[in-house]
Amino acid sequence: MFNVLAKTLRDKRFFILGWSFGLAFLGFAMVSFFPSFGGDQITGFLEAMPAALQGMIGDMQDWKDLPSYIGSQIFDIRLSIIITIMAIILAIGLTVGEEDKRQLQTLTALPISRTKIAFAKWLAVVLISGFAVLATALGAEVGLLVINESLDQMVLVRLVLSTWLMVSALVTVILALGLATGKRAITTVAALIITVGSFLLTTFSQSVDWLEKFSPASFFHYFPAAEIARGTVRWEDAVVYAGLIVLSLVVTFIVFPRRDIKS
Amino acid sequence: MTAIIETRTLSKKYGHALAVSEASFTIEPGEVVGFVGLNGAGKSTTINMLLGFQNPTAGEVRLFGHRVTPVNAHKSHARIGFATGDMSLFDDMTGEQYLAFVARAYKQKFHTPMFDSLVERFKPQLKKKISTLSRGNRQKIALVAAFMCEPELVILDEPSSGLDPLMQQAFLDLVREESARGVTIFMSSHYLAEVADVCTRILLIKNGVLTKDIPTSELELTSGKWVRVVTKQKVMPPKSADAVKREKNGDDYVLEFIYKDKALRLQEWLGTLPNLRDMTVSDHNPEAAFEELYEETDQKEEGVQNV
Numbered sequence: 408m409f410n411v412l413a414k415t416l417r418d419k420r421f422f423i424l425g426w427s428f429g430l431a432f433l434g435f436a437m438v439s440f441f442p443s444f445g446g447d448q449i450t451g452f453l454e455a456m457p458a459a460l461q462g463m464i465g466d467m468q469d470w471k472d473l474p475s476y477i478g479s480q481i482f483d484i485r486l487s488i489i490i491t492i493m494a495i496i497l498a499i500g501l502t503v504g505e506e507d508k509r510q511l512q513t514l515t516a517l518p519i520s521r522t523k524i525a526f527a528k529w530l531a532v533v534l535i536s537g538f539a540v541l542a543t544a545l546g547a548e549v550g551l552l553v554i555n556e557s558l559d560q561m562v563l564v565r566l567v568l569s570t571w572l573m574v575s576a577l578v579t580v581i582l583a584l585g586l587a588t589g590k591r592a593i594t595t596v597a598a599l600i601i602t603v604g605s606f607l608l609t610t611f612s613q614s615v616d617w618l619e620k621f622s623p624a625s626f627f628h629y630f631p632a633a634e635i636a637r638g639t640v641r642w643e644d645a646v647v648y649a650g651l652i653v654l655s656l657v658v659t660f661i662v663f664p665r666r667d668i669k670s
Numbered sequence: 671m672t673a674i675i676e677t678r679t680l681s682k683k684y685g686h687a688l689a690v691s692e693a694s695f696t697i698e699p700g701e702v703v704g705f706v707g708l709n710g711a712g713k714s715t716t717i718n719m720l721l722g723f724q725n726p727t728a729g730e731v732r733l734f735g736h737r738v739t740p741v742n743a744h745k746s747h748a749r750i751g752f753a754t755g756d757m758s759l760f761d762d763m764t765g766e767q768y769l770a771f772v773a774r775a776y777k778q779k780f781h782t783p784m785f786d787s788l789v790e791r792f793k794p795q796l797k798k799k800i801s802t803l804s805r806g807n808r809q810k811i812a813l814v815a816a817f818m819c820e821p822e823l824v825i826l827d828e829p830s831s832g833l834d835p836l837m838q839q840a841f842l843d844l845v846r847e848e849s850a851r852g853v854t855i856f857m858s859s860h861y862l863a864e865v866a867d868v869c870t871r872i873l874l875i876k877n878g879v880l881t882k883d884i885p886t887s888e889l890e891l892t893s894g895k896w897v898r899v900v901t902k903q904k905v906m907p908p909k910s911a912d913a914v915k916r917e918k919n920g921d922d923y924v925l926e927f928i929y930k931d932k933a934l935r936l937q938e939w940l941g942t943l944p945n946l947r948d949m950t951v952s953d954h955n956p957e958a959a960f961e962e963l964y965e966e967t968d969q970k971e972e973g974v975q976n977v
Binding site for chain 2: 410414417418508509510512513515516517518519520521664665666667668670
């Protein structure tokens with residue numbers, strides 16, 4: 408199994424490097440912009456913004472103190488979208504992408520069980536997601552040094568762990584779809600519906616009354632990054648993501664070893 | 671003795687199309703069996719089921735006496751080498767990295783005497799990235815991977831396509847040597863000449879139906895001679911003539927047939943021909959025999975493809 412895990416990480420080394428550098432830059436740039444948002448100008452701008460659009464940029468409190476700003480503007484609004492795109496590309500590439508190229512057939516021709524192949528791929532996507540989230544936090548740390556601000560390190564620890572859990576859940580669901588169906592169209596459409604639908608639902612349910620009751624259906628509903636940054640960790644949210652991971656793995660381990668592989 | 675491969679009424683449907691229909695055969699240890707059929711005949715689908723890549727719609731596969739399913743196929747794979755003519759290797763690796771990966775999967779050492787002899791034989795480009803290699807050079811790496819862990823059974827799906835004539839010969843020599851060591855080889859091909867060269871037995875599949883299971887020696891006997899005579903008068907072919915064709919070419923009568931009897935009798939028959947104007951006698955090669963075998967099964971197969 409570690410043979411397949413090592414191969415997968417090696418195959419994805421440039422992907423890991425590219426995304427990690429990109430996300431580290433995001434963390435660095437967003438933190439280094441923080442002093443610019445401290446004045447009254449941003450308050451006036453936010454007050455003038457229609458309520459329906461405020462969900463896209465966070466509320467005023469999120470711009471005023473550093474932990475909330477990092478939680479909201481980096482981890483909640485930007486990182487969750489960008490890392491979601493990364494998760495979709497990664498999970499689809501490692502599942503239906505490899506199957507379409509018939510590399511999955513080559514792999515399953517070896518004396519390695521399909522369960523171990525699936526587990527190795529899962530470990531790889533979870534680790535890669537972890538590298539990406541960690542890189543964002545490291546970029547933010549460098550940004551803090553540049554603007555000469557300090558932050559309780561537990562803020563970043565909480566944000567990194569909760570973001571990692573959220574992305575791991577998302578990437579596991581997409582991986583499960585890819586491995587269980589082997590169909591690119593189904594996996595891609597389902598991944599886009601989950602992510603784009605969740606993004607729209609979370610954004611607009613804050614200002615559209617009738618959408619609010621549907622907000623628990625959003626994948627991002629269980630990831631209140633600004634609250635997590637301020638110290639409120641809801642364990643029930645973690646349980647939802649952990650449950651999704653377990654459920655997706657169970658489906659993968661039941662369906663993938665039994666289905667036909669494309670050849 | 672336990673059969674190495676045993677299939678019982680093995681069938682595979684894709685939607686309404688029947689790719690393989692009730693294929694039953696047994697392969698004993700040490701046999702070298704050619705699995706012959708045209709493109710789309712069902713060879714690769716059968717191999718996919720043998721290796722557990724695909725579930726049969728009906729019937730079962732047993733390897734080394736154990737029933738194979740996609741769930742447990744990896745247990746058999748520890749004793750099997752596998753290569754296809756257009757195998758998708760891991761492009762990002764070099765040939766050496768790929769083969770080391772395969773050796774680790776088989777829990778074996780990489781640099782063994784067998785590995786060295788395969789490298790000596792095929793001279794694969796091990797230091798280059800697989801993505802930069804030609805089809806033939808990728809194929810050499812796939813063949814080294816199939817044989818390097820000294821498996822008891824080697825399953826090959828059109829293994830020599832893509833190889834140049836020298837490498838094809840090196841491959842056939844390898845099959846002969848491995849067979850002499852007692853390795854069982856199951857090899858699909860649509861080149862009967864290649865199969866007739868190294869295999870002891872031939873399974874012929876057509877439109878998903880296993881139509882022939884014959885020793886290669888029998889195929890050689892049936893291959894016979896192709897005879898064409900041009901005469902001024904209409905003549906009757908010898909009694910043992912097959913696939914007789916007649917035509918009138920101007921004032922001449924052309925008679926073609928396959929002759930499988932003793933040469934002396936053919937010579938005697940030729941001597942009886944009146945006004946013989948032209949005559950050609952040549953080997954009826956395995957490819958022609960292949961076509962003949964296929965034609966024999968034409969009527970049998972009608973209506974099977976779509977059920």
